[in-house]
Each structure stands twice: as structure tokens, then as C-alpha cells.
Amino acid sequence: MARLPDLTREQMSPQQAAVADEIVAGPRGGLRGPFNAWLRSPELASRFQKVGEYVRFNSSLPAALNELAILITARYWTSQYEWYAHRSLALQAGLPPAIADDIAEGREPAGMSAEEQVIWRFCTELHRDKSVSDPTFDEAIATFGERGVIDLVGVCGYYTAVSMTLNVAQVSLPEGAVPLRPLARRA
Numbered sequence: 001m002a003r004l005p006d007l008t009r010e011q012m013s014p015q016q017a018a019v020a021d022e023i024v025a026g027p028r029g030g031l032r033g034p035f036n037a038w039l040r041s042p043e044l045a046s047r048f049q050k051v052g053e054y055v056r057f058n059s060s061l062p063a064a065l066n067e068l069a070i071l072i073t074a075r076y077w078t079s080q081y082e083w084y085a086h087r088s089l090a091l092q093a094g095l096p097p098a099i100a101d102d103i104a105e106g107r108e109p110a111g112m113s114a115e116e117q118v119i120w121r122f123c124t125e126l127h128r129d130k131s132v133s134d135p136t137f138d139e140a141i142a143t144f145g146e147r148g149v150i151d152l153v154g155v156c157g158y159y160t161a162v163s164m165t166l167n168v169a170q171v172s173l174p175e176g177a178v179p180l181r182p183l184a185r186r187a
Contacts, residue, residue: 002037002169002170002171002172003168003169003170004036004037004040004169005036006031006036007020007036007039012039013042015042015043016039016042016045018042019039019042019045019046019049020035020039022046022049023035023045023049026049026053027053027056027057028049028053032085033081033082033085033162033166033171034048034161034162034165034166034169034171035049037165037166037168037169037171038165048158048161051154051158052158052162054154055151055154055155055158055159056070056155059151059154059155060144060145060147060148060151061119061144061148061151061152061155062093062115063093063094064090064093064094064095065115065116065119066093066151066155067086067089067090067093067095068090068095068099068116068119068120068123069119069123069152069155069156069159070082070086070089070090070155070159071083071086071087071090071095071100071103072103072119072120072123072124072127072156073123073127073155073156073159073160073163074086074159074163075103075104075106075180075183076127076128076160076163077160077163077164077167078167078180078182078183079162079163079164079166079167080166080171080173080179080180081166081171081172081173082159082162082163082166083104083180084173084174084177087100087104095116096111098110098111099111099112099116104180106183106184108120108124114143115143118136118139118140118143118144119152121136121139122136122137122139122140122149122152123152123156126153126156127156127160137149140152
């Protein structure tokens, strides 16, 4: 049971209902994931959903690479719902299943393309070290340009907020979904 159960239309304030309508009318078409929890703070929900719409649907990064960054973030936070939702989206975008499987197991994926390796290094360093090294930054700039690097930071930041929300709200997986196994704790 989620800590913040889904709000019915009747339970929503006018501001919450307006934001819910805004989200449903956009490319997501529904209030899955963190959105119902975020409606508890309608202005935050509105602002977050606009950032999320950009980083998910309009990023300068190709969809498979963007989804790779989302999976790395979801695994870092062991965000069960985020992993569940985006693993299939990543595969649909062209990410090889073996890469997603390795990330799920907490391993550096084998067989990545050069661009996937850059995403892996950048996102892994950013989450683990709270920054990226000069060589990783330089490689990301050379590969994706300044806009791509900032879009990559944006996707990691947004999906960190999503993952945190999902974990705090304890948004449950659909019946039959296989949860990520916990990994050893990081220092």
C-alpha cells in the first residue's frame, strides 16, 4: 500500500485538479509514477512535470541513451517503480536487454557502444562521486556537446527526484512485476 494513495478527482482541490489535467493532457496521458504523490504540492507537481516532459520527450540525447541514464539513476536509488516503468521503455528505444540486465545486477554492462560507455561513466560518477572527473566531462562534451551534457545532468537530477518520491511514497509495482534486488550499500 502506497503511503500516499492515489487521489480521486473528488478529493482534489481545484489547483490539484488543474495540474492533474495538465499532466493527463500531455505526452504521458496519465498520473502514473510520482505524479499522484506530487499533487500534494500542486505547484511543485506542475513545475516538475514540465521539467520531466522536457528531459523525457525533448532531450537532445537519443532516446535509448536517455533511457540508459534513467535506468542508471533508477538502479542507483533502487527505485522499483521507476525501474519497472523505464526498463521496457529503454528496450523499446533500442537499448540492448543485456545492458539493462547488467545494470539491474549492479554491474558495469559489457558490450556497450562508445556513446553508451560515455553515458555509463558520466552517470555513474555523477551519482557515486557527486561530480564527474575532467576526463569524463571532456569525453561527454566531445560526444554530446554542451547541451547534451546539461541535458544528461537534467535527466539524472529529475529522475533522482522521481526515484526519491517513489521510494518515500512507497509506490507499488503492478501485480506480477519482478522487483530489483537490493545491492550492497554504498558508503
